[in-house]
Amino acid sequence: MIRKKILLLGDFHVGKTSLIRRYVDNAFSDDYLTTIGVKISKKALKVDGLDFELLIWDIEGATPVKKIPTHYFAGAAGAILVADLTRPETIKGLDEHALRFHAVNPKSVCVRAYNKVDLIPEESLGSIDIPPDTFLTSAKDDINVSLLFETLVRRIAP
Amino acid sequence: MKNVQKILNAILSKNVFEYLLVDREYRIVQFSAEIQTFLGKERRLKVGDSVFDLLPELVGSEEKMHKVFDGEKSSFAITTVSKNDRYINLYVDHFDEKNLLILLQDITEITKIRQRALQYSNQTTLLTETLKKIINSQNAMIFLANTENRIEFANQKFLEYFNVDAEEILKKDLGLYREMGPGFRSYEEMHRAISEGMKELSIGEDVFFVEAIHIDPANILFTLSKMTELARQRKELQEEVAYDQLTQVYRKKIFDDKACELLKSDRPFAVGVVDIDNFKQINDRYGHLIGDDVLRSFAKLLRREIDGKGEVARWGGEEFLLLIHTDSEKEAVELCEKIRRRIAAQRFDPVPGLTVSCGVTMRKGDENLESLLARADKALYRAKGEGKNRVVYLPPVE
Ligand SMILES: Nc1nc2c(ncn2[C@@H]2O[C@H](COP(=O)(O)OP(=O)(O)OP(=O)(O)O)[C@@H](O)[C@H]2O)c(=O)[nH]1
Ligand SMILES: [Mg+2]
Numbered sequence: 001m002i003r004k005k006i007l008l009l010g011d012f013h014v015g016k017t018s019l020i021r022r023y024v025d026n027a028f029s030d031d032y033l034t035t036i037g038v039k040i041s042k043k044a045l046k047v048d049g050l051d052f053e054l055l056i057w058d059i060e061g062a063t064p065v066k067k068i069p070t071h072y073f074a075g076a077a078g079a080i081l082v083a084d085l086t087r088p089e090t091i092k093g094l095d096e097h098a099l100r101f102h103a104v105n106p107k108s109v110c111v112r113a114y115n116k117v118d119l120i121p122e123e124s125l126g127s128i129d130i131p132p133d134t135f136l137t138s139a140k141d142d143i144n145v146s147l148l149f150e151t152l153v154r155r156i157a158p
Numbered sequence: 159m160k161n162v163q164k165i166l167n168a169i170l171s172k173n174v175f176e177y178l179l180v181d182r183e184y185r186i187v188q189f190s191a192e193i194q195t196f197l198g199k200e201r202r203l204k205v206g207d208s209v210f211d212l213l214p215e216l217v218g219s220e221e222k223m224h225k226v227f228d229g230e231k232s233s234f235a236i237t238t239v240s241k242n243d244r245y246i247n248l249y250v251d252h253f254d255e256k257n258l259l260i261l262l263q264d265i266t267e268i269t270k271i272r273q274r275a276l277q278y279s280n281q282t283t284l285l286t287e288t289l290k291k292i293i294n295s296q297n298a299m300i301f302l303a304n305t306e307n308r309i310e311f312a313n314q315k316f317l318e319y320f321n322v323d324a325e326e327i328l329k330k331d332l333g334l335y336r337e338m339g340p341g342f343r344s345y346e347e348m349h350r351a352i353s354e355g356m357k358e359l360s361i362g363e364d365v366f367f368v369e370a371i372h373i374d375p376a377n378i379l380f381t382l383s384k385m386t387e388l389a390r391q392r393k394e395l396q397e398e399v400a401y402d403q404l405t406q407v408y409r410k411k412i413f414d415d416k417a418c419e420l421l422k423s424d425r426p427f428a429v430g431v432v433d434i435d436n437f438k439q440i441n442d443r444y445g446h447l448i449g450d451d452v453l454r455s456f457a458k459l460l461r462r463e464i465d466g467k468g469e470v471a472r473w474g475g476e477e478f479l480l481l482i483h484t485d486s487e488k489e490a491v492e493l494c495e496k497i498r499r500r501i502a503a504q505r506f507d508p509v510p511g512l513t514v515s516c517g518v519t520m521r522k523g524d525e526n527l528e529s530l531l532a533r534a535d536k537a538l539y540r541a542k543g544e545g546k547n548r549v550v551y552l553p554p555v556e
Pocket of ligand 2: 016017018033034035058059060061
């Protein structure tokens with residue numbers, strides 16, 4: 001069994017905890033309880049015949065006054081950078097999260113989640129600029145959540 | 159004995175409640191009894207268990223742990239870890255060549271307080287973001303200025319229009335009020351003008367509908383909505399309708415509206431009726447084009463004399479109405495007298511010796527427009543009867 005540490009990074013309130021909750025427990029809540037520090041969830045999965053145990057780090061979001069402490073990044077194989085489609089500034093912030101993460105883990109990989117796609121009207125979806133390795137997700141309506149995690153695991157698989 | 163002391167010291171210095179010792183294979187060799195609280199009931203801890211099963215938080219930190227073993231690094235920490243409904247700090251310390259000391263500090267109480275503060279702050283930030291979005295999506299320029307002429311907040315439209323950035327306006331008084339309307343000396347002065355009835359304000363070529371309110375004693379919120387082309391056309395049209403085309407003074411209807419409004423209030427004012435003497439003869443003798451010229455010059459003179467003191471309107475033909483804001487009959491009569499003298503003194507080429515007659519009266523406390531105009535007209539009639547080129551005043555009590 002291969003054990004891997006992965007992180008969810010992004011600004012506060014973008015849906016990091018909710019994506020993990022959807023992926024691990026297949027549950028969702030509309031309530032917002034901000035994460036402080038870090039909480040680890042485990043998830044076993046099989047990808048391309050290999051058994052993985054993911055240790056998923058749900059880290060507190062960055063706020064206008066506080067960045068994410070980098071000591072949490074140590075030894076992570078990959079990260080999911082999460083933004084909120086209804087808050088364009090959270091998308092702009094992703095590059096800086098990626099930069100800080102790669103500074104600690106130069107060989108690790110990232111995928112991106114533009115979350116809360118359920119809130120975007122159908123007709124506006126076409127105008128969203130989607131970079132490579134980016135998924136439009138919804139923790140609420142369970143859109144692309146497993147695909148997001150599995151894609152990351154495939155990238156970090158030995 | 160020495161090592162026990164070490165554990166004790168570490169515990170005392172970090173206010174730690176639980177500890178673990180692990181060997182180079184990362185197997186647990188010793189632990190304090192209460193460590194079980196952080197694990198939940200379903201797992202029972204045994205000597206020989208892998209520390210990574212117990213503390214998956216340490217997965218990824220193998221390299222750092224290695225360095226601590228070798229004394230290359232004396233310790234490291236992972237802070238604020240949520241575990242089994244509690245919060246802990248994890249400290250990894252050097253113990254001896256064979257063992258690492260891992261300390262678990264329970265920080266649940268303080269972290270719960272911090273969590274609530276963070277929750278509140280994040281929610282406030284979200285609310286602020288939303289309000290900003292709303293204000294920035296407005297088509298109007300919205301800004302908050304204080305009585306010291308600093309702009310505390312301005313929306314996107316405002317920043318774009320004046321080509322300034324948000325930081326800049328916060329820092330210093332850019333004096334933008336000087337560019338607004340007639341050029342104000344302060345935002346406070348601008349606010350005063352608006353509360354005294356100013357509804358429009360121009361900046362360069364643009365015209366804005368303007369509103370202002372004091373949201374507290376020190377801050378004034380201004381809203382400037384650009385007049386659209388349509389609104390401008392409508393306004394121009396209204397003005398066109400309001401003015402007599404030949405003489406560019408108000409039509410009688412506008413005079414009536416203004417006078418009626420004043421009659422509803424208790425503000426004092428005078429009404430004058432000015433009529434050009436023997437105008438029919440001028441038309442007969444010089445033709446209507448010259449007659450029109452005379453009317454135009456005459457109206458211009460009236461406008462100039464009345465400017466700021468009241469309104470001028472054309473009643474029809476060669477008869478004009480004056481609305482004079484005053485509570486003094488003497489002042490009203492003097493103004494009409496001055497107009498009479500000016501006309502008599504001015505040349506209206508090629509018409510020689512133009513004169514006017516004028517009837518004046520003051521409003522009564524409670525009367526309608528009809529009776530007011532009738533009295534003014536009666537005064538004019540007397541002026542004509544007494545030989546023209548004169549002003550006659552009729553007091554309201556007749
Ligand atoms: N509509 C919708 N709401 C979502 C979605 N994901 C999360 N939310 C809501 O967004 C809010 C924030 O979600 P969280 O998962 O707590 O966000 P977070 O990134 O963990 O926030 P921090 O821990 O403060 O950094 C909650 O009210 C969620 O219910 C989504 O896909 N769609
Ligand atoms: Mg969270």
